[in-house]
Amino acid sequence: MTKLGTGAFTGDQDNHPYHNDLKTAIDYDILESGFSILDHKNNISVITTGYRFVADRLVGYLDTKEGDEILDVGSGTGITTLELVLQNPNIKSVRGVDISKGMTHLSSYKFHKLDEKSEEIFKHVGNDKVEDYWKNFRKESLPYKDKVSFINADFLKYEENFKEKSFDGVIASQFMHWVDLSSAFKKMHQILKDGKNVVWNSASHFFNDATYPTEMYGMRYNDFIKYVMEEVSKEVTVKDYKTLSVPKHNIDTIKKISSENGFETKQVAVHLIPYDYKFVRKYHIPAFVKALTDPNINPEFLKEITDRAIAKTINNPNALDDTINAYDIDPIFVSTKQ
Numbered sequence: 001m002t003k004l005g006t007g008a009f010t011g012d013q014d015n016h017p018y019h020n021d022l023k024t025a026i027d028y029d030i031l032e033s034g035f036s037i038l039d040h041k042n043n044i045s046v047i048t049t050g051y052r053f054v055a056d057r058l059v060g061y062l063d064t065k066e067g068d069e070i071l072d073v074g075s076g077t078g079i080t081t082l083e084l085v086l087q088n089p090n091i092k093s094v095r096g097v098d099i100s101k102g103m104t105h106l107s108s109y110k111f112h113k114l115d116e117k118s119e120e121i122f123k124h125v126g127n128d129k130v131e132d133y134w135k136n137f138r139k140e141s142l143p144y145k146d147k148v149s150f151i152n153a154d155f156l157k158y159e160e161n162f163k164e165k166s167f168d169g170v171i172a173s174q175f176m177h178w179v180d181l182s183s184a185f186k187k188m189h190q191i192l193k194d195g196k197n198v199v200w201n202s203a204s205h206f207f208n209d210a211t212y213p214t215e216m217y218g219m220r221y222n223d224f225i226k227y228v229m230e231e232v233s234k235e236v237t238v239k240d241y242k243t244l245s246v247p248k249h250n251i252d253t254i255k256k257i258s259s260e261n262g263f264e265t266k267q268v269a270v271h272l273i274p275y276d277y278k279f280v281r282k283y284h285i286p287a288f289v290k291a292l293t294d295p296n297i298n299p300e301f302l303k304e305i306t307d308r309a310i311a312k313t314i315n316n317p318n319a320l321d322d323t324i325n326a327y328d329i330d331p332i333f334v335s336t337k338q
């Protein structure tokens with residue numbers, strides 16, 4: 001096995017030694033392993049990672065009982081899955097579903113689901129921080145590995161994978177804004193047992209919270225991306241980016257859509273999560289630029305114009321005027337099947 005240098009994460013994607021999809025998944029955990037939050041839980045201060053912090057809070061809102069079978073939708077790299085089993089050791093099983101092959105592969109690694117040969121790639125990514133993070137994660141997940149399973153599928157086409165009314169609860173951490181809300185509720189209604197809950201969260205680009213309105217507390221990275229796209233649009237054609245900072249929903253629209261699909265929804269909490277612009281620049285912006293420009297554009301050229309646009313944006317005093325409030329909201333909802 002060739003040892004991959006850190007350059008493997010920044011180099012030419014087409015010649016990358018493993019599938020891009022897996023690279024995205026690994027990048028997700030590199031971000032997670034490099035971002036820490038001081039957490040004052042139960043009067044004890046601990047340092048925790050970003051998505052883990054969010055998952056920890058979210059899972060606390062799911063009521064479970066012995067023998068329950070839980071679905072983790074958009075399970076990603078398994079961060080919420082781990083919180084589910086740690087906080088609810090009596091449940092029978094957690095099934096993770098993710099549309100990305102890479103995410104599913106990585107979550108399977110983190111829960112000891114791969115054979116030795118398939119594990120190899122994760123031991124040579126050339127990033128000590130993430131490798132350490134996986135080592136600790138795998139220590140925590142080991143006692144629960146037989147309760148957990150992952151499938152690589154589109155949740156919205158669940159028919160092939162799930163039976164009707166087969167789950168006692170659904171958790172969806174940072175998932176709902178990836179899909180059409182109405183379609184997601186429709187599927188959740190079919191697979192959940194009667195009276196059971198979907199516990200889910202989102203972010204400021206999706207939800208305008210009355211307590212922490214987006215224009216004051218939202219993740220200003222939405223605006224930052226808007227400024228970057230403005231610069232990019234001077235060089236190539238870009239799809240609509242001007243609405244990036246405008247959240248699509250408030251509590252009334254969410255209640256309405258969920259009710260049309262057989263759920264009653266309550267917002268049970270909102271947290272403020274610190275955000276790090278370094279990561280936005282490194283991970284989020286390239287993804288947005290890629291999604292909003294021509295898919296056939298030369299990747300080298302795309303990287304060049306993205307870097308140029310970021311540099312110009314950083315020099316734009318309007319773009320970074322909210323670095324003090326570098327927070328995103330994490331609103332939490334419980335939707336109960338009627």
Ligand SMILES: C[S@@+](CC[C@H](N)C(=O)[O-])C[C@H]1O[C@@H](n2cnc3c(N)ncnc32)[C@H](O)[C@@H]1O
Nearest residue numbers: 074075076079080098099100154155173174178
């Ligand atoms: C922001 S990640 C959240 C991951 C994880 N829940 C966590 O707490 O870290 C969102 C995930 O949803 C997945 N996803 C998006 N659309 C999906 C779909 N239609 N079906 C299943 N998974 C989907 C993505 O591949 C991604 O892994």
